Amino acid sequence: MLFRSIYIISKGDTSGIALYRFQANARPGTLSTLERVGQPLTSSRVREHDWITAATLSSDGLWVALRTHKVVMFYRAGEFLRGIWNEVARAEVGSLDEAKGEGVALAAGNTLFLTAEGGGGGRPGTFWRLSCPSIDGR
DSSP states (O other), X not given: OGGGSOEEEOOSSSSXXXXXXXXXXXXXXXXXXXXXXXXXXXXXXXXXXXXXXXXXXXXXXXXXXXXXXXXXXXXXXXXXXXXXXXXXXXXXXXXXXXXXXXXXXXXXGGEEEEEEEXXXXXXXOEEEEEEOGGGTTO
C-alpha cells in the first residue's frame, strides 16, 4: 500500500532529484536498500536554489508538497507516490524573504505551513501559515 511506506526524496545537490522508498520487507535492525520509484525528476544535480529542502503528505492523503527555498510544488499523492512527477500547482514563496526555507507541512483546509531557519547575524527563523486555494478541488 502506498501510504504504509516510508519515502525519501533526494534534494538534487549531489545527483538528480529522485523519489525512493524503503522495501516492503524491511525489518528493524537490518540493512535495507532503498527502491527508486519511477524515473528521477532530474538526471543530474540542480542549482542550489532548486534543491528540494522539504516534502510533506497532506493530512487527507491527497497531496504531496515539495519545497525549495523559493517555490512550493504540489502533486497528487496517488500519482506522485508511484513515481509520476505531474506538478498540478505551484506557489512562489520567494517574496516571504526567508533566510533559508527548509520546512513545509500541509494541514486540513488547504493550510500550508512553512518554516525557515535564521540567517545569521541574529536574524530569527520564520514560521508562516498560508492558505492554498490553488489545490482545492483539483
